[in-house]
Amino acid sequence: MNGDPLLEVRDVYAGYLDFDILRGTNLVVHPGEIVCVIGPNGAGKSTVFRAVYGLLKVRKGQVLFNGEEITNLTPQQVLRSGIAIVPQLRSVFPQMTVYENLEMGMFVESNKARVRERIGVVLDLFPRLAERTTQQVHTMSGGEQRMLEIGRALLLEPKLLMMDEPSAGLAPSITRQIFDHVRRLNDEIGLTILMIEQNARQGLETSDRGYVLELGQNSFEGTGQELIENPEVRRAFLGGR
Template identity: 50%
Template sequence: MLEVDNLHVSYGAIKALHGVSLKVPQGSIVTLIGANGAGKSTTLRALSGLVKAASGSIRYAGEEITNLPAHKIVSRSLCHVPEGRMVFANLTVKENLAMGAYLQRDKAWIAKQTDYVFRLFPRLKERENQAAGTMSGGEQQMLAIGRALLSNPKFLMLDEPSLGIAPLLVKSIFERIVEINREQGLTILLVEQNANLALDVSSYGYVLETGKILLEGPSAELKANPKVQEAYLGA
């Protein structure tokens, strides 16, 4: 569904990505793991049109989308849940979800999908009229994922969903990510520092180090790899 070939990204004179290539099959969960500053978030930002690729190719559902504006990429059902959640702090939960649906015109679908999000994350239903900025980090992460689901995505990119969240809620959020993949058939590209969790829920993984793909393979094989264990799994 997504094919990235030899992607290079620079911030001014600083090269952030050095020829990243990866594939994400339709219906799968693929993870991108690596240390802070490895280029994981930059990869997602390039895929969603938030930063420009210096060179290389990004193909989504057979179409070249390299350097398309972000709003045009979203309209192709590719959605990015950014690091730090980025909820609209002064808007209520319900208003945040409505913002996610700004490209949708089918009111019946919007109502049905909102109900689905509330079933997926009951805590959001309890707080539907609460300002998003007053909620915990975990609740805001649920809201950021829920808002993305209101855009009717076929491909979901999640950037560090466990960041700054209580361990109990992290487990719950990852269970919901697997549920979304199974129930809605969403293809998911997951960027995550918690490599153990990421490799548990994904079928295939890439290890990114200083802007380059260092290793790739089935998640179970990466989890058993001594180098990965030493560097990322605390073994």
């Protein structure tokens, strides 16, 4: 692979109360890659994200970003180090406009000119949002709300974007659009992306590499194509023979 990893999750143990959900989870994302994590419900996929993001204590193992240890930093510190997250559940403010939501995404920035500049860059990336800056978010479609979440995550110019099930709850045609955006962001601004997908086939097709997570451990890894062609992965996760 091309050089040092951007993100490395190394033999991580983490969980809830005193029960470990993750038991030796490993994951690597190289600069410029799109990486997809698939696996059954309850496997611990979102738990990996929480552990990386400082929302859950890592009891054993390490998280490295850009060559530096970020294990058990606070979410604010992780954000500042260059990782943005789009969580599994909707995180927009429904009663606010598109523009106000974007401003909220930059509340840590006090330089108003910088805020306007970054919002401008994001609106250029998502023309659908640019047409709707004054629209209240609860009146927008699910796909548009998802785009807003992704756009808002890009405001602080992250090096890595982590998305937990970007296609969840979206119709197939909208899902395709979201994956097109993922590819386009990777192509056009060189964004490195780690995503979890329950839509396994499309998620893997969109990605350079993938991981299958089961019971808090990696069970398979490979290029997107290798996983799609793996008979066991097909049988268990892709509805294939």
